[in-house]
Amino acid sequence: MEKTCVYIAPRFFEHELKKELGYLGIPVLRQYGRFFYCEERAVPPVWAQNTWYNPQILEINSIGDACKKLKAIQRNWHSCPIDFFRRAKLIEEELPKIHFKPHAYGAPCPEANLGAWTLLSPNTLLYSTQTSSPFPHGELNFIENKEEPPSRAYLKLWEIFTLCGYFPKAGEHAIDLGACPGGWTWVMAKHGVNILAIDKAEIVPEVRTMPTVTYENKSGFSLRPQDYPKIDWLLSDMACYPSRLYELTRQWLESGSVKNFVFTIKLQGEDTKEHIDLFRNIKNSSLLHLSCNKHEFTWIYGDIQKSFEKKRKNLDKRIVNN
Numbered sequence: 242m243e244k245t246c247v248y249i250a251p252r253f254f255e256h257e258l259k260k261e262l263g264y265l266g267i268p269v270l271r272q273y274g275r276f277f278y279c280e281e282r283a284v285p286p287v288w289a290q291n292t293w294y295n296p297q298i299l300e301i302n303s304i305g306d307a308c309k310k311l312k313a314i315q316r317n318w319h320s321c322p323i324d325f326f327r328r329a330k331l332i333e334e335e336l337p338k339i340h341f342k343p344h345a346y347g348a349p350c351p352e353a354n355l356g357a358w359t360l361l362s363p364n365t366l367l368y369s370t371q372t373s374s375p376f377p378h379g380e381l382n383f384i385e386n387k388e389e390p391p392s393r394a395y396l397k398l399w400e401i402f403t404l405c406g407y408f409p410k411a412g413e414h415a416i417d418l419g420a421c422p423g424g425w426t427w428v429m430a431k432h433g434v435n436i437l438a439i440d441k442a443e444i445v446p447e448v449r450t451m452p453t454v455t456y457e458n459k460s461g462f463s464l465r466p467q468d469y470p471k472i473d474w475l476l477s478d479m480a481c482y483p484s485r486l487y488e489l490t491r492q493w494l495e496s497g498s499v500k501n502f503v504f505t506i507k508l509q510g511e512d513t514k515e516h517i518d519l520f521r522n523i524k525n526s527s528l529l530h531l532s533c534n535k536h537e538f539t540w541i542y543g544d545i546q547k548s549f550e551k552k553r554k555n556l557d558k559r560i561v562n563n
Contacts, residue, residue: 243280247293247357247369249321249378250275251530257513258288264514273323276359278367287517287528287538291379293357293369301366304328308335311358315370318356319377325360332360341377343384346399349406351375373553380532391445394424394478396533401503401541404531407548409434414472418461418489419479423448429474430454439464462489466496477504483516490523494542501543502526508536 250258255275262269262279265286271278277289278296285292301307311318316337322329355375358368373379381400385393402408409415411433417426423444429436430451438444438456449456461479475493477486483506493499506520506528517538521528526542527549541549 245270245296246279246281247296247367248277248279248286248289249291249293250277250288251290251379251532251534254288254530254536257536258286261286261288261514261517271361276321276323287521288530290374290530290532291357292373294371294373296367296369298361299366299368301364304331304335307332307366311336311356311366311368314368315354315356317353318358318368321357321359321378323359325363328363329360341382343382344376344403345384346386346403347408350403376532382532389447390424390427391422391448392424393533395428397478397505397531397539398425398428398476398503400531400533401539401545404529404552405541405545405549406552407545408432409474413474415474415476416464416469416472418464418475418477419481420444420456425476425478426454427451429476434474466493466498470498472498473500475499475502475504479505480507482509483507483519487519490520490540494523499543501545502541503545504540505534506538506540508538 248258252275258277262277265282265284267282268280269277270280299310301310317339318336320329320333354370355372356368356370357372358366361367381403383396383399409429409432413434415429415434415436417429417436417438419440420426420438421440421442421444423438426436426438426444427448430453433453435453438454439459439461441458441460444456448454461477486504486506490504506516508516520526520540525546526540527546528538528540531539
């Protein structure tokens with residue numbers, strides 16, 4: 242029998258996940274909204290924001306029986322109702338309460354297993370003890386800073402640093418390509434990083450005057466990698482065609498001068514396979530959809546990616562041991 246898993250699409254992007262599952266050749270056994278119960282394949286879809294590993298079928302006789310059986314497996318559960326909503330709610334109310342509070346930036350991700358379950362029928366429950374994210378549905382909600390950053394784009398960096406467990410260090414050097422209005426530059430400056438903000442539009446004065454910020458009025462595509470022999474972070478949240486950003490990426494990779502890359506890949510149109518594969522096929526890199534990404538992905542390379550892969554491998558070991 243084929244191994245199975247459940248992929249949870251980001252909110253409003255179930256169509257994109259369905260298309261990706263199709264071209265990856267991953268059979269869908271059942272879909273309901275952004276819930277996809279599938280046969281497992283070696284290549285995970287990047288449009289899956291959360292994955293349930295090795296889900297199991299549990300036959301239940303009643304609400305009480307469901308609660309008793311889930312509690313016997315482990316303590317921490319969150320529900321993902323796709324049908325039979327009233328019955329699912331009654332089960333949820335009888336399970337141990339978990340208060341999912343907004344996450345404080347800088348705090349580590351939760352370490353405890355967070356299982357997930359849903360009802361396929363009134364007496365059939367599908368559950369997984371291990372999911373790819375310690376946050377319900379893969380959604381990381383922060384205690385936001387609504388006063389200082391000039392835009393909500395700063396949340397993308399907060400999230401990728403948190404998920405990877407890898408943060409910038411004071412005294413490092415970074416370049417922010419297409420920095421306006423300055424959200425990513427603000428994040429790096431708050432970490433004490435010496436940050437060069439590049440954009441033909443000016444960043445906001447409150448960010449431009451931060452002690453470690455330097456601003457240059459030019460295009461991010463005008464920089465020559467050979468002029469920057471040692472950069473700890475190269476960042477880009479620029480709005481541009483993925484193919485153009487890919488060419489810029491190759492130039493900086495070939496220079497060998499950058500320790501860490503964090504790029505937003507802003508997708509264009511409906512046919513996104515080619516653009517996704519451009520970055521997915523770069524060796525030793527990772528491509529993922531963050532909670533705060535829209536029709537876009539975050540691509541990482543370098544030590545931050547190694548940290549991310551280490552966390553993922555540790556999760557794989559826990560799944561095997563269970």
